[in-house]
Structure formats: C-alpha cells, structure tokens
Amino acid sequence: xxxxxxxxxxxxxxxxxxxxxxxxxxxxxxxxxxxxxxxxxxxxxxxxxxxxxxxxxxxxxxxxxxxxxxxxxxxxxxxxxxxxxxxxxxxxxxxxxxxxxxxxxxxxxxxxxxxxxxxxxxxxxxxxxxxxxxxxxxxxxxxxxxxxxxxxxxxxxxxxxxxxxxxxxxxxxxxxxxxxxxxxxxxxxxxxxxxxx
Amino acid sequence: xxxxxxxxxxxxxxxxxxxxxxxxxxxxxxxxxxxxxxxxxxxxxxxxxxxxxxxxxxxxxxxxxxxxxxxxxxxxxxxxxxxxxxxxxxxxxxxxxxxxxxxxxxxxxxxxxxxxxxxxxxxxxxxxxxxxxxxxxxxxxxxxxxxxxxxxxxxxxxxxxxxxxxxxxxxxxxxxxxxxxxxxxxxxxxxxxxxxxxxxxxxxxxxxxxxxxxxxxxxxxxxxxxxxxxxxxxxxxxxxxxxxxxxxxxxxxxxxxxxxxxxxxxxxxxxxxxxxxxxxxxxxxxxxxxxxxxxxxxxxxxxxxxxxxxxxxxxxxxxxxxxxxxxxxxxxxxxxxxxxxxxxxxxxxxxxxxxxxxxxxxxxxxxxxxxxxxxxxxxxxxxxxxxxxxxxxxxxxxxxxxxxxxxxxxxxxxxxxxxxxxxxxxxxxxxxxxxxxxxxxxxxxxxxxxxxxxxxxxxxxxxxxxxxxxxxxxxxxxxxxxxxxxxxxxxxxxxxxxxxxxxxxxxxxxxxxxxxxxxxxxxxxxxxxxxxxxxxxxxxxxxxxxxxxxxxxxxxxxxxxxxxxxxxxxxxxxxxxxxxxxxxxxxxxxxxxxxxxxxxxxxxxxxxxxxxxxxxxxxxxxxxxxxxxxxxxxxxxxxxxxxxxxxxxx
Numbered sequence: 009x010x011x012x013x014x015x016x017x018x019x020x021x022x023x024x025x026x027x028x029x030x031x032x033x034x035x036x037x038x039x040x041x042x043x044x045x046x047x048x049x050x051x052x053x054x055x056x057x058x059x060x061x062x063x064x065x066x067x068x069x070x071x072x073x074x075x076x077x078x079x080x081x082x083x084x085x086x087x088x089x090x091x092x093x094x095x096x097x098x099x100x101x102x103x104x105x106x107x108x109x110x111x112x113x114x115x116x117x118x119x120x121x122x123x124x125x126x127x128x129x130x131x132x133x134x135x136x137x138x139x140x141x142x143x144x145x146x147x148x149x150x151x152x153x154x155x156x157x158x159x160x161x162x163x164x165x166x167x168x169x170x171x172x173x174x175x176x177x178x179x180x181x182x183x184x185x186x187x188x189x190x191x192x193x194x195x196x197x198x199x200x201x202x203x204x205x
Numbered sequence: 206x207x208x209x210x211x212x213x214x215x216x217x218x219x220x221x222x223x224x225x226x227x228x229x230x231x232x233x234x235x236x237x238x239x240x241x242x243x244x245x246x247x248x249x250x251x252x253x254x255x256x257x258x259x260x261x262x263x264x265x266x267x268x269x270x271x272x273x274x275x276x277x278x279x280x281x282x283x284x285x286x287x288x289x290x291x292x293x294x295x296x297x298x299x300x301x302x303x304x305x306x307x308x309x310x311x312x313x314x315x316x317x318x319x320x321x322x323x324x325x326x327x328x329x330x331x332x333x334x335x336x337x338x339x340x341x342x343x344x345x346x347x348x349x350x351x352x353x354x355x356x357x358x359x360x361x362x363x364x365x366x367x368x369x370x371x372x373x374x375x376x377x378x379x380x381x382x383x384x385x386x387x388x389x390x391x392x393x394x395x396x397x398x399x400x401x402x403x404x405x406x407x408x409x410x411x412x413x414x415x416x417x418x419x420x421x422x423x424x425x426x427x428x429x430x431x432x433x434x435x436x437x438x439x440x441x442x443x444x445x446x447x448x449x450x451x452x453x454x455x456x457x458x459x460x461x462x463x464x465x466x467x468x469x470x471x472x473x474x475x476x477x478x479x480x481x482x483x484x485x486x487x488x489x490x491x492x493x494x495x496x497x498x499x500x501x502x503x504x505x506x507x508x509x510x511x512x513x514x515x516x517x518x519x520x521x522x523x524x525x526x527x528x529x530x531x532x533x534x535x536x537x538x539x540x541x542x543x544x545x546x547x548x549x550x551x552x553x554x555x556x557x558x559x560x561x562x563x564x565x566x567x568x569x570x571x572x573x574x575x576x577x578x579x580x581x582x583x584x585x586x587x588x589x590x591x592x593x594x595x596x597x598x599x600x601x602x603x604x605x606x607x608x609x610x611x612x613x614x615x616x617x618x619x620x621x622x623x624x625x626x627x628x629x630x631x632x633x634x635x636x637x638x639x640x641x642x643x644x645x646x647x648x649x650x651x652x653x654x655x656x657x658x659x660x661x662x663x664x665x666x667x668x669x670x671x672x673x674x675x676x677x678x679x680x681x682x683x684x685x686x687x688x689x690x691x692x693x694x695x696x697x698x699x700x701x702x703x704x705x706x707x708x709x710x711x712x713x714x715x716x717x718x719x720x721x722x723x724x725x726x727x728x729x730x731x732x733x734x735x736x737x738x739x740x741x742x743x744x745x746x747x748x749x750x751x752x753x754x755x756x757x758x759x760x761x762x763x764x765x766x767x768x769x770x771x772x773x774x775x776x777x778x779x780x781x782x783x784x785x786x787x788x789x790x791x792x793x794x795x796x797x798x799x800x801x802x803x804x805x806x807x808x809x810x811x812x813x814x815x816x817x818x819x820x821x822x823x824x825x826x827x828x829x830x831x832x833x834x835x836x837x838x839x840x841x842x843x844x845x846x847x848x849x850x851x852x853x854x855x
Contacts, residue, residue, distance in 0.1 A: 042312070043305060043308055043309035043312060044308045044309055044311060044312025045305065045308050049304075049308070053301075116267075116302065118263055118264070118266070118267040118270075118306075121263050122260050122263050122264065122309070125255060125256055125259040125260055125263065139305075139309075142305065143305075146298075146301050146302075146305070149301075150294070150298050150301075153294050153297075154291065154294060157290045157291050157293075157294050158291070162290070162341075162344065162345035163345075165338075165341055165342070165345075166290055166293040166294050166297065166341060167293070167297070167334075167337060167338040167341050169294075169297075170294075170297035170300070170301070172300070172304075172334060
C-alpha cells in the first residue's frame with residue numbers, strides 16, 4: 009500500500025514538474041497592438057469625422073433635401089460589437105471614400121519599431137484592439153479634414169474638427185453606431201454609381 | 206539428486222545503488238529546475254529591459270520629433286506666420302499622435318516623477334490646442350501674424366523639462382534593469398557552479414563507493430569462487446567446498462556458493478551412481494561376453510556392410526579362423542558360392558529397401574571353413590541397432606553330425622521299410638501258399654471223419670478231430686496274418702458310404718449269439734431304440750472291428766456272464782460304439798501290449814484259442830476309418846472297449 013502511494017506521489021510530482029517546465033519553456037500567445045487607448049478615444053475621433061462629413065457634404069453640391077436628411081441623421085443603437093467589427097466598418101468607410109479622399113495608410117514608423125521590440129510581440133497579430141481602431145480612425149479623420157481644409161476657407165474652423173474632448177464610458181457598440189452613421193451619410197453624399205440621384 | 210537454485214533477490218548493494226542514483230537524479234533535476242527558473246527570471250528581467258524601457262525610449266524619441274521639427278510647435282509657428290489652415294490641421298494631427306504616444310507611455314507603467322512629467326506635457330499640449338484655436342479665430346479676422354503671435358505666445362519650457370525628466374528616469378530604469386539582470390545571472394552562475402561541484406563530489410563519492418564495494422564485495426569473492434572452481438577435482442568434486450563471503454547467507458554470492466556446493470555434492474553422487482552403473486554394466490558385459498564366448502553355437506556379428514565385428518570361440522572353432530584374423534573381414538569369406546558373390550547385393554538391397562526375408566528365420570545353409578571345406582549349418586539372423594547403426598547377429602550351428610545321423614536314420618528306415626515290405630510280401634505269399642495245402646488237409650480230414658463207407662475207429666476219429674481243429678486254427682491264423690500283412694503292406698482297401706449303425710450292431714450280435722449262448726453269456730444292445738445318426742464309414746471294416754471286439758468279449762468272459770454293446774454321440778461329429786463285458790479284466794501290467802501283434806498277454810498256453818492279432822488288426826482298421834480305439838479294464842469286473850468314429854467324412 010505504501011509503495012502504491014509513493015508511486016502515485018511520484019507520478020503527481022512528475023506531472024506537475026512537466027507542466028511547470030512546459031509553461032516556462034513554451035512562449036505565450038503573441039499580443040496585438042496595444043497602446044492603452046479605449047473605445048472612448050475612438051468615439052471622440054468618429055464624432056469629429058461625422059462633423060467633418062457634414063461640411064464635406066456641402067462641398068459636393070448635393071441638393072438641400074438630401075443635405076437636410078444627412079444633417080438629421082442620428083446614430084443607431086448596437087449591442088455586443090467588438091473592436092474587430094468597428095475596424096471592419098472603418099475599412100468599409102475608407103473604401104467608400106476611395107478616390108475622393110487621399111488616404112495616408114502607412115502606420116507611423118515609430119509604432120512599427122514600438123511593436124518590434126521585445127520577444128513574442130507581433131504587430132501583425134490577428135487580434136483587433138481599440139488602439140488599432142484608433143489608428144485607422146485617426147488616419148481617416150486626418151484625410152477628410154485635409155480635403156475639407158483644401159476646399160473651404162476661414163469660415164470653417166479646423167479646431168472644431170479636432171475636438172479633443174473624450175467622453176467617458178463608451179463601448180465598441182457606441183463607436184460602431186458612430187461609424188454606421190458615417191457610412192449612411194457617405195451613401196447619401198457620394199454620387200450613385202448607377203447614375204441616379 | 207535434483208536440486209533447485211535459490212531465488213536471487215535484490216541485495217543491499219542494489220538497493221543502496223538505486224537510492225544513490227535516485228539522489229543523483231533528484232539533485233540533477235533540482236539543479237535543472239532551479240536553473241530553468243533562474244533562466245526564466247533572467248528572461249523576464251531582460252524582457253522588461255528590452256520591451257518596457259525600449260518602448261519608452263522609442264516613444265520618448267518620437268515625442269521629441271512630434272514636438273520639434275515637423276512637429277506641433279513647428280507647424281503651429283508656421284500656421285501663425287503663414288496663416289495656412291493646412292498647417293493647423295497638421296498641428297492637430299501631431300497632437301493626436303502625441304496623445305496616442307502619451308497614452309502608450311502611460312500604459313507601460315509610470316513612476317511618480319514620470320507621471321508628473323507626463324502631466325507637464327499634457328498641460329503644454331492643452332495650451333497649444335487652446336492657443337491654436339484662438340489663433341485660427343484671429344486669423345479668420347485677418348489679424349496680422351505678428352499680432353497673433355504676440356497674443357498666443359506659448360512657453361514650451363515645461364515640455365522640454367518634462368522630456369528631460371522622462372529621459373533621466375528612463376536612463377535610471379535601464380541601469381536598474383541591467384543591474385537586476387546581471388545580479389540574477391551572477392546568482393545563477395553561482396548556483397550552477399555550486400550545484401555542479403556538489404553533484405560532482407557526490408558522484409565521485411558514489412563512484413568511489415561503487416568501485417570499493419564492487420572490488421570488496423563482488424570481485425574478491427568472485428575470484429575466490431573462480432579459484433575454488435579451478436581446484437575442483439573432477440573425480441571427487443565434493444572434496445572442494447566453495448567459499449562463502451561473510452556470514453550473510455542471503456548474499457547472492459553465498460547463495461551461488463551454496464548452490465555450487467549442492468551441485469558438487471549432486472555431481473559426486475551422480476558420479477558414484479555412474480560408477481556403480483558402469484561397474485554393473487561392465488560386469489554385465491563381461492557376463493554377456495562370457496556367455497557369447499562359451500556359447501555352443503557360433504555367434505558372428507557384422508555391420509550393415511557385412512564387416513565382421515565380433516567372432517566368438519565357437520565361431521572360431523567352427524570356421525577354423527582365429528578371432529584376430531577374421532575381425533574386420535567381410536562375412537562372405539565364410540560362405541561358398543553362390544552366396545559368397547551375392548551376399549553384398551543382399552545387404553545393399555536390405556539397406557535400400559529395409560526388407561530382409563531371412564531376419565528371425567532359422568534356415569539351413571552351407572558354410573565354408575578356412576581350409577575351404579563346406580559344411581551344413583543352421584543359421585538364425587537377427588537385426589540389431591546400436592547408436593543408430595544397423596548390425597546383424599548370426600547364430601550358427603554346425604549340423605554336420607546331425608546331417609550324418611539323419612542320413613543314417615533315413616537309410617536305416619529305408620532298409621527297414623524295404624525289409625518290412627519284403628516280410629509282408631513274404632507273409633502274403635506264404636499265407637497264400639499255406640492256405641492251399643491247408644484246405645486240402647482240412648478237406649480230407651473232414652472226408653475221413655465223415656466217410657460212412659470207411660468209418661474210423663475211436664482213436665482214429667480222435668486224431669482226425671485233432672487234425673481238423675489244428676488245421677482250422679492254423680487257417681484262421683493264416684487268414685489274420687494275411688490280413689495284417691495286407692494292412693502293413695498298404696494294400697488295405699476301404700470303401701466309405703453312409704451306414705446305419707443300429708442294423709449293423711444287431712447283425713453283429715446275431716452273429717455272435719450262438720457262440721455266446723454256448724457259454725451261457727447274454728448279449729445286449731443298450732442302444733436299441735435310440736436315435737443314432739448314419740455314419741460315413743466302411744460297413745465291412747466296421748463290422749469286422751465290432752465282431753473282433755464282441756468275439757473277444759465273449760471269448761474272455763466268464764460262464765453265464767454278459768456282453769453289452771452301446772452307442773452314443775460324443776460331440777457334434779463323433780459317435781462312440783462301446784463293447785462291455787463281465788470278464789476277469791486285463792491286468793494293468795499287461796495293458797501296454799494289448800494292441801501289439803501276437804501278444805496274447807500271457808495266455809498263449811491257456812485254453813482259450815486266439816491268434817493275438819485281432820486287436821492289432823482292429824486298431825489299424827479303426828485308424829484307416831479315421832477313428833480311434835481305446836479301452837478301460839478293471840480286474841475281476843470286466844473291460845470296456847470303444848471306438849470313436851467321425852459321423853461325416855468332412
């Protein structure tokens with residue numbers, strides 16, 4: 009009986025040792041871009057984008073009725089959206105405006121360096137974080153503002169398009185609502201590909 | 206004497222060795238795990254150094270760029286001086302990027318001084334943001350750049366101080382991380398070194414102990430055992446006792462020694478048994494050789510190719526070869542032609558087919574002596590198989606003397622048969638020649654006795670009667686001699702047919718009744734009325750036999766006695782006919798010559814007439830009828846004669 013217990017203890021000890029060794033030796037899963045930014049930061053950017061779109065709508069000579077519709081649009085409510093869903097919508101937005109807005113798609117060089125340092129860090133990771141959504145959102149805002157600035161005068165305040173206030177407690181679903189609003193507005197702003205109005 | 210090896214169990218040495226090896230393994234495992242752990246600590250420290258501090262360095266460097274040339278301050282100044290709205294947008298872009306970088310910096314963890322520096326940077330950026338908004342409003346009102354610049358002038362010193370603080374903190378953090386990594390590496394090196402030294406010392410001690418133990422406890426006693434084994438006397442193995450090492454009887458080498466001693470004891474016992482068996486075998490062999498050597502018959506053994514392997518004294522005497530000169534020769538040297546030439550072929554055929562027609566069969570062959578003489582011999586051959594090799598043993602008897610005696614007997618018999626035949630021929634001829642004149646004597650004697658013309662005187666009549674009686678006796682004698690001679694000459698004719706026994710018996714009794722009546726002897730047929738089967742026999746000869754037996758029963762009976770005849774079945778195919786009288790019986794001493802011709806059992810001088818041939822003739826006739834005759838007799842009570850005959854001829 010004692011010999012059996014001794015064997016069991018030895019087996020348990022060996023198993024624990026093996027697991028510990030495995031955890032020590034095997035590296036953890038790589039992490040994606042994580043800068044500490046939150047959905048609230050992203051929400052702030054998309055508020056600015058929607059504001060810039062209203063100005064952009066006036067620049068493309070659409071009729072007043074459509075402009076009124078665009079101005080009256082409100083964000084819809086969504087639930088259980090993830091940063092990845094927001095990122096996909098942002099990319100869709102970018103594609104919609106392709107040809108109209110010159111995008112600067114390159115990731116800043118320092119961010120690439122930032123992600124390279126340290127082992128087991130992979131900037132091409134598949135996990136979409138709020139920081140990644142912030143990055144693409146910031147580029148979209150800069151692109152639209154650049155077009156607006158090029159085509160307007162002092163009557164348009166650039167500072168108004170870069171409102172830095174950050175609301176608190178925003179979720180990816182809230183951000184998704186802002187992106188959705190921007191996409192719906194773009195649908196009305198941009199000419200119909202079939203030639204209709 | 207069988208013995209079992211004891212079970213060898215794990216020794217203290219084995220257990221100690223196992224424990225020591227387990228300790229070594231545990232020590233190595235502990236060292237390895239500890240080394241891994243320390244390595245992991247070093248990796249973590251290095252990662253901290255390589256990631257946190259490195260990232261902070263990258264962000265810090267980027268902050269300088271974002272604030273400096275092509276940064277916030279640069280574009281802010283350009284906007285004020287040139288009133289280009291795109292410069293304001295670019296300024297805001299840089300501010301956004303700075304906000305992002307500061308957030309990232311904060312996410313890496315901040316010391317209080319760093320927190321303070323970050324706050325100073327944020328505060329400066331807020332000032333620029335507010336100033337830019339004001340400047341844009343003033344520019345929209347077409348205010349001169351110089352005026353705007355004077356109104357929204359910003360002191361960026363706090364930002365530079367903040368960057369300096371962050372630089373200093375980062376440098377200090379790097380120094381700390383490097384020291385931590387170095388200290389951890391140094392600790393690991395010390396641990397591994399001490400562990401290696403301790404483990405090496407332990408292994409060295411263990412190996413030393415193993416070597417000492419093996420030399421002391423294994424090699425030395427093994428050498429003693431080997432030495433003892435070398436000194437074992439093969440003839441007396443048990444005289445050597447294998448040495449034990451110490452007092453521990455359970456020690457394996459002591460178990461080996463015990464087992465070896467038991468083996469030696471068993472071997473010696475076995476040798477003694479073998480010696481006794483060998484002695485018995487030798488005695489048996491000597492006895493066997495003695496038997497063979499002293500055998501009356503010649504005994505020769507050969508191998509399957511016919512080469513003589515042994516040759517006993519009788520063989521040497523028979524063939525006149527000495528043993529030493531015949532051993533190794535081919536056995537055909539002892540055979541005359543044609544066996545001499547054919548014998549190798551016989552053996553070859555036997556080797557190929559396995560069939561030998563002479564094995565186990567005694568037969569007469571011709572042998573050849575050394576001088577070339579041939580002689581008859583009786584040969585019996587048997588096959589032997591020894592150690593897988595086929596051999597043959599021939600037992601030979603010189604039958605020259607037997608053959609010679611046989612020849613003499615045969616010649617004597619032939620001569621006797623010839624003489625007997627001549628005798629029978631003589632008797633037959635003589636009987637025939639005697640009967641003719643005897644008939645004349647009897648005829649004329651009767652004529653003299655019964656001639657009324659010349660009647661005889663009483664004395665003459667008495668003489669004539671004597672002549673007649675003697676003549677009739679002589680005639681009967683001649684008749685029976687003639688009959689016997691016919692039988693012995695092989696001229697007896699027998700004619701078999703189905704015969705009814707009962708009428709035959711009645712006829713015989715009727716024939717004898719006058720003679721029996723003359724003496725007052727009664728005749729009785731006891732089988733009268735019984736069912737008697739027909740018999741396949743010669744009725745004339747059977748009647749002759751029965752008449753002879755009945756005649757004797759009457760002749761040798763007492764006055765007023767009785768004679769009975771009976772018949773009964775003896776089994777399925779035999780019938781017995783018995784003739785019983787009430788005569789004086791036959792003395793035992795005389796019974797032996799009852800069926801011998803002319804032997805009247807001492808009654809030759811008696812009053813009862815007889816030839817002494819009747820029973821002899823009867824016996825021969827019964828034999829001719831495929832039957833048998835016998836009798837029993839009791840003195841003063843009478844005799845019973847019987848004949849047994851087969852019922853059918855099959």
